[in-house]
Amino acid sequence: MAVPRILIVGGGYVGMYTALRLQRRLHRGEAQITVADNDSYMTYQPFLPEAAAGSIEARHVVVPLRRVLRSCEILSGRVTSVRLADRKAEVKPHEGPDLTLDYDYLVLAPGSVSRLLPIPGLAESGIGFKTVEEAIHLRNHVLGRMDVAASTADDDIRRRALTFVFVGGGFAGVEAIAELEDMATHASRYFRGIHRDDMRWILVEATDRILPEVGPDMGRWTARQLSERGVEVKMGTLLKSAEGCHIVLDDGDEFDTDTLVWTAGVKPNPIVRAGDLPLDEKGRVKATPFLRIEGTDFAFTGGDAAAVPDLTRPGQLCPPNAQHAVRQARRLADNLLATLRGRELKPYRHQSAGSVASLGLYKGVAQIYGREVRGYPAWFMHRTYHLVRMPTLNKKSRILADWTLGLFFPREIVSLGAVQNPREEFTLAARM
Template identity: 80%
Template sequence: MAVPRILIVGGGYVGMYTALRLQRRLRQGEARVTVADLDSYMTYQPFLPEAAAGSIEPRHVVVPLRRVLPSCRILSGRITSVRLADRTAEFSPHEGPDLTLDYDYVVIAPGSISRLLPIPGLARHGIGFKTVEEAIHLRNHVLGRMDIAASTPDEEIRRRALTFVFVGGGYAGVEALAELEDMASDACRYFEGLRRGDMRWILVEATDRILPEVGPDMGRWTVDQLRRRGVDIRTRTLLKSAEDGHIVLDDGDEFDADTLVWTAGVKPNPLIGAGDLPVDERGRVRADEFLRVRGTAFAFAAGDSAAVPDLTRPGQMCPPNAQHAVRQARRLADNIVATLRGGRCRPYVHKDAGSVASLGLYQGVAQIYGHEIRGYPAWFMHRTYHLSRMPTINKRTRILMDWTLGLFFPREIISLGAIQHPREEFTLAART
């Protein structure tokens, strides 16, 4: 009898944790697991703001799939479509011809992408905050702008270089802004002629509050804390244009900025619509309470791109966060094993425990089981919780060492801007 083939589309939270669980639970030779993703590593996104601020080495927030999944086949490239009718998926590797992958069971977990709006100049001048590459770039970029401002007497150039705009008041936008502002303010003492007040940090949010995940009271407290640090928070405000770095807001304000970070929401990966997967009105693949794609017994889905019923809140879907993704992955893997062995699947049930957010060193907000926590205790809880959820002892130990060293030594303020153009010096030398 042929060995069943399990294809996992995506190597993020759901994909990696599902593969880990299957690797532990499947008997030798019981099934063959293949994980296909554009990257050969999983990024632990809650630590991206700290990586951007230099509190954590960026390499320590990513987990290499080939190391943690030695029993699985890892394919680096892009799944371009998944077909349920003939149980095949089209795979495009980074180089070489496209492949058709056959499967007996499939896990749809490609995650989400940034939801961009048709705003003039946004695609050209903006950057997201979902990947470790974006976090590294933003750190180098912010420090590079400070280098420029400290090296020129031109006030217009200085003002533009030191204006940092973040659009989106959810977790990603608030944490990224808070951590980078904290880092830049600390670094000012090393830049002659630069003061904290010279920098302009602006948070633009379309709704009437920020951090809705932690409740209105914690959201207002966060606004107060950030404004005390000089952050300009604009609620009920939209970005109208960003052409040539000229920012135009719908409240009538206009100014130039070299930095535009877009964190205003996400949408399901386009892969979901490329094939015959059943999708809902928001473009997510429809799943049932057993994490099976509706109408099938061999296809499963979870994570940001899946509409999974929340059994603790009848009529609603599970929110797209890491807390649900990790737990869905475990239940999904167990249900695949049960299906393989002719057993019964169990429904996914999990009540949201709450949320935590970091606002820079020693500041944070949290709402845990209805209890609101702020300041240092929330910051400590944020670090402790996410450290415990970081995959592998290796990565947890390295992150803990980064934090320990940070107690005794200042953060690095080196801008490796040239990393974006590594051949520039070589090309220049070739011309002389």
């Protein structure tokens, strides 16, 4: 008798944690687990701002799937289609012919991608902030622009290089601009002729408040804190154009910049539209309270791409955050095992504990079980909570070592921008 195959699409929070739990609880020969994702590692996204700021080594915020999922088959490639009717999925490896995978049970957790708007110049000029590659690039880019500004006598080039624009006032945008502004302020003391006042940091948010996840009062407090640090917080403002990196805002402000970071929302991974999956009006996969895909008894889903009912708030859906994703993975794995063994399933229910955000070194904001926390205590809670949630003792130890060393030694201010074009020097040498 053939061993059933469990296909897990996506190696993020839900995918990796589900596979890890199944790996630990499946009996020998009970099922085969296949994990398919474009990357062979899971990125712990809450630590991306600190990785971009240099407080954490970027390699320490990713977990290699092959190391933690040793009993699973790992396929690196892009899943191009998932079909429920015939239980097949199409995978395009990075090299070689496409693969067709048959499966008996499915876990669909492809996550989300940046949601771009049809703004002229955005696709050509902007950069997202969802991957470790983007975090590394942004750190190198900011320090590289400071190098440019310190090495030119042209005021226009200098002004453009030292203007940094972030669009989107949610967690990603606020944490990114806060951490990078903090890093750049520290770095400026080593750049002759560059002072904090020479830099312009701008946060653009379309709604009338930032950080809605921590409540209106803490959002206003955060806006004041950023403003006191010299960050221009433009709420109720839209980006109209970014052609040629010339920024046009609907409040009449226009200026040039070399740095445009887009963090204004996400959307489900496009893979959910390639197949016969049931979708809601926002393109998310419809899920039951048991984390099954609607209309099936063999397919499960969770995370950013899933519309999971929030049983603690009737009529609403679970927000797409790491807190829910990790807990959904645990329930999803247990319900899949229950299905495999003919046992009763349990619904997913989790009362949100709150939200925490870092605003730079020793600065933070949080709302925990309705209580508002700010400043150093919130920053400490942010680090502690996410350190506990970081997978593997190896990564926990490395991150803790990074933080400990940061108490005694200053941040690195080296821009390794050449990693973006590693063959450039070699190519130039060949022409000489």
